[in-house]
Amino acid sequence: MLSLDTKWDTEADIVIIGYGAGGAMAALTAADEGANVLILEKQRFGHGPEVGNHYSTSHMSGGVYLQPTDRAGTIAYFQAMSRVGKGYTTPDGYSGDDLIEAYTDEALQNLKWLQDRNFNVSKVGDGAEHPFEGVDTFESYRFEASGVGMMRTFEALIEKNPRIKVMYETAASRLLQDMTGEIVGVRATTGEANPREINIRAGRNVVMAMGGFEFDDKMKLNFLRVFPSYFTGSEACTGDGVRMAIDVGAELWHMNCVSARLVMKFPEFPSAISAWMTGVRPTPYILVDRYGRRYTNEKIKGHTVYYETTLFDSQKLDYPRIPSFWIFDEERMNSAKLAAAGGGITGSMGRYAWSSGNKEELARGWVKTGDTLKELSANLGIEGDLLEKTVETYNGYTTVGHDPEFNRLPEELLPLGKGPYFGVPVFPGGPNTQGGAKHNPKGQVLNVDGEPIPGLYAVGEFGSMFGMLYPSAGGNLSECFAMGRIVGRNAAKFRE
Ligand SMILES: Cc1cc2nc3c(=O)[nH]c(=O)nc-3n(C[C@H](O)[C@H](O)[C@H](O)COP(=O)(O)OP(=O)(O)OC[C@H]3O[C@@H](n4cnc5c(N)ncnc54)[C@H](O)[C@@H]3O)c2cc1C
Known part of the structure; x- marks a missing residue:
């Protein structure tokens, strides 16, 4: 909660927390819509392999993404995977049919979006992993130089976009809410050598794109189905988003899915x-x-x-x-x-x-x-x-x-x-956990009563749509791209 003497150190229309594929896509889209964007990234700027340099899980990925080619087939396949067991389901599956449909409509445009911006991507396969209806309606593509290659292209686009700024070595710790419950900014610790706490005002919206909790043992013990388990992505993904989301009353979902x-x-x-x-x-x-x-x-x-x-x-x-x-x-x-x-x-x-x-x-x-x-x-x-x-x-x-x-x-x-x-x-x-803040098809984070928390969006594997089964290699990046554009477009509007 804000106090009367909260001072703002800096501000932007949209504050995006986390610079992986989800955050990058949301940033570029929001900037295209005319918003000024500030990305906060916990890791330091640097391309060498040393620990602490900016390697998100997106950088560390195999760089394969799943491309739907048919609306009905994709929806049928994703619905089958979100059933929680034979004969058992939640009222609309574990992912939500409306979210699956929104993802599908947008994901059909993924390849064109990437090719229009000269991403170096080529087709590597047909079909998906599980024997459900619709499995044949997918293609998969791989980025040259895997996830690092993909992220270098995102970074080049972001670097030359005058509407987007990136603050490295800046770890968000708290979402700032006004008296009405709207999210109006972010508290973060910035600077490795001389860390200091700052408040960043979001004129329009905050987007959580912070990845998962693969490197937080307590969360893995509490949320995953088995212990211990070990992950292959970025050590910076320590579930900070989960703690921040709980703090503002968000509903969590897919916490036991990986x-x-x-x-x-x-x-x-x-x-x-x-x-x-x-x-x-x-x-x-x-x-x-x-x-x-x-x-x-x-x-x-x-x-x-x-x-x-x-x-x-x-x-x-x-x-x-x-x-x-x-x-x-x-x-x-x-x-x-x-x-x-x-x-x-x-x-x-x-x-x-x-x-x-x-x-x-x-x-x-x-x-x-x-x-x-x-x-x-x-x-x-x-x-x-x-x-x-x-x-x-x-x-x-x-x-x-x-x-x-x-x-x-x-x-x-x-x-x-x-x-x-x-x-x-x-x-x-x-690869990764899927749990995080529950969100609706616009990407708005929901509170425990199912209502959007004003000013707050989520994208990527932080509250991924994938409940129960993961569809196939490339599912998470496909979601980052499609939902990244949806979130970027919506977050660029004034707070709903
Ligand atoms: C080895 C490996 C191979 C994979 N291969 C594939 C693949 O081929 N295809 C596929 O679709 N998926 C793959 N995945 C999964 C996929 O890479 C991820 O699910 C996806 O990249 C997640 O993207 P994201 O933007 O949501 O999060 P991330 O890429 O994890 O980005 C989150 C960012 O948030 C930052 N952050 C975290 N906390 C804070 C904080 N408090 N303040 C500021 N910043 C913060 C992190 O430093 C990080 O940079 C793979 C994963 C791994 C580990």
């Missing part, structure tokens, strides 16, 4: 590293739990295997699938790097250069080995002696080309060889 799978996590880095299980060509590998048992079809569940790690044994106080173990032989070890190169700290930002042949990581002890499965099992700390039997059974399936337990695709059913064997612990986690 776009996630299984990742490698090593103590040297706060960020996890995406495991590239398949490599460049199919090579033999399996996934087992802490007791050496397979529990899933290893391949098909790109963004959903996370849900299978949530199994909890209440009698033993034990998550038997955390960590799980990725088990492979020399063929996989020698065929390609074990880490994904598309995004995260091993991607274009270049914070960690994973070695060719994976030798450096073997030497560091990140990858364990054993001449026999028994030895590997002991070195990984797998409990019991089931691993050998599991591999024997799995190898048996490969000889008949059929996996009766988990239906692994025949072309993926490749036998593990004679040894040596290798393994890495893998944990639930991955």
Whole structure:
């Protein structure tokens, strides 16, 4: 709440908190509508890989985005994914049909918007991830140089736009409300060397574009379905938006939803590293739990295997699938790097250069080995002696080309060889959380009674529309673009 003696240090028509793809798109659109925009970014300006330089999760992404090509198909597909379970649903799904429709109408224009502004993007695939109606109505595109390449183009557009200013090293801490409950500004701490608190007035609206809570352990414990989990994006995403939204009475949603799978996590880095299980060509590998048992079809569940790690044994106080173990032989070890190169700290930002042949990581002890499965099992700390039997059974399936337990695709059913064997612990986690402030199709943040909080908008993965299932690689960026334009247009108007 404002006090009578609140002093404004600076002001703009629109104050956008967070400079990732969502904030960037909202800023450019609001400026096109004639508004002056100030973006507050917590990290410092800088392009090197050092911690603290400006790398949003958008920078660290694989830079793939999902392009709908058909209205009815997209709506059907997104509605199917927002059902909370077979036979169960909330009155309008978990995402809200009106929001899905608004997103779809705008997202159909994404490719044209990007091409008109010379983003370097090319088509990389057709279709989406889950077997629901409408799955065939999508295309996917990838930005040259992944997320970093995409953000450099956004940054170049923003730099030459006279209506937009960026304040780096400025962490928002509080939304400022007047006596009537309208959001009229933001309190922030600015400057790394000599931090000071400032108040920034928003003449029209404030937009929260602050990403998720991937790097706040308390929030992950309270909100996610399983603990621990580790993420591969920006360490600056510590859930600040969640705390600020609660403070002004916003409703939260999708707090237990994630776009996630299984990742490698090593103590040297706060960020996890995406495991590239398949490599460049199919090579033999399996996934087992802490007791050496397979529990899933290893391949098909790109963004959903996370849900299978949530199994909890209440009698033993034990998550038997955390960590799980990725088990492979020399063929996989020698065929390609074990880490994904598309995004995260091993991607274009270049914070960690994973070695060719994976030798450096073997030497560091990140990858364990054993001449026999028994030895590997002991070195990984797998409990019991089931691993050998599991591999024997799995190898048996490969000889008949059929996996009766988990239906692994025949072309993926490749036998593990004679040894040596290798393994890495893998944990639930991955790209990002989806929870944050609930918003309507205009992007206005809603209070706990479902009414818009005047002056406040949200965009991007902070309160993403994705409830329950994540649609497919590229969903979050597609949402950032489409909802970024919707929010930018609406926020440029005077406070409703
Ligand atoms: C390794 C990886 C690969 C991915 N690949 C893809 C992909 O290929 N396609 C896809 O669609 N999605 C992908 N994702 C997910 C996607 O990148 C994100 O969901 C999306 O970029 C989020 O954008 P955003 O603008 O909402 O938030 P972010 O990009 O996270 O930006 C939020 C910004 O807010 C700043 N901030 C936070 N708190 C404050 C504060 N208090 N004050 C000021 N600033 C603050 C942060 O520093 C950050 O710069 C990937 C994610 C990861 C980690």
